[in-house]
Amino acid sequence: MGVAEVFTEFGDIYLQSVLSTWLMTAVCFAGGLTLGIIITVLRVSPIKPLRTVGDVYVQLFRNIPTVSLLVIFVYALPYLGATLPYRTCLLACVILIVSAFASENFMSGINAIGVGQIEAARSVGLSFTQIIRLVVIPQSLRTTVLPMTNLLIATLLTTAMGSQVPLTPPELTGMVNYVNSRSVAGISAFVVSAICYAGTSVVLGFLGNRLDKKVRILR
């Protein structure tokens, strides 16, 4: 079965799986970014225990393989009385991991701001939360567009972990199993999924570069 035949026979469900991958990527990245900002605020807060919580969080979720975390969510949580839908497990895992990496990116963005601007903001009379909201987060976001684009692409590829649990519709990698268990497509099914991943990544990378040029802060 060639690539063209895979398309004609499974076109509809392929479209659904592409959309499923895109949607999960969007949800995981938005969730990871939001959680990452919260974790980063903890890590720069004036209260030591909060900083420690933030640091431990990042070390924990940056260093766990996604598949291990997924196993914990799918097989261990039910023992604690929390049986979540497969898709929820997957989204939660990816969000936790993405947020840890996002926080590291944010920290590098914050380090680029320089203590002088923070002192100036304090001198004007701004509170900690105002400084975070008005100076730290906007500058950090605008300085880290390129590493965040990397992270977005990594998020896209990490959703492939969805192939390890039954999802309806499947995402792009699970789709390979779906096709190959229903016909003899062999490598063709992989090729089609790979093209979808690569195409998406190229577009995201291009958009990331454009955005970076637009919002980058002159220093």
Added chain:
Amino acid sequence: MTAEYAGPIIEMRHVDKHFGQLHVLKDINLTVEKGEVVVLIGPSGSGKSTLCRTINRLETIDSGEILFQGVKLPEEGKELAALRAEIGMVFQSFNLFAHKTILENVTMGPIEVLRKSKKEAEAEAMELLRRVGVAEQAAKVPAQLSGGQQQRVAIARSLAMHPKAMLFDEPTSALDPEMVGEVLDVMVELAKQGMTMVVVTHEMNFARRVANRVVFMADGQIVEQNTPDEFFDHPQSDRARDFLNSIKGH
């Protein structure tokens, strides 16, 4: 604070501070009256910048006390932020907000802290930018301005908060020589209008011309303080004489 408060604006009593082993401020006693321009000079490492930064608590102190308008500096939180809003601060490295336009740099404090409307804050900011001579740069970002222009914006940013006193921490030390004058001119203008100022500087001409009092520091101590003419013409201590000799004729 009530309007009729007539005591000293800034009072430091027996202030001590260490950086690890280093004793950077040793039993500092200093009073600054309303409308006074006090210039801190001394060799580098003498503690003058640290002293300046303790006044709005960018540096904490180990012991002693600092009063602003007769009230002890709050330690943290909302009260400290409110106090800082009343004390202007101008830094050696300008420290403008890099992601904001010049106009936004000046309006941020009034809008966020004083809760002024955007329109009112912008009108006042433009007036201040005109006063310091950079109004036509209002829409640019800091990196597009020269050092001298950035420092004048930083002064406007402080003034927008209507401070009761202003601290200048070596405001011209990071500037190219041809830009020092334009910043000093703005500061002279402020002094003439009666602004209470504490200025850490190496600009001896400015000190002589504008200061009401020169405070000479060495090794974390205030060694002597006097009117500029007295200090520069008849220094009392060996340390001050050595310092003045070392900077003379360059």
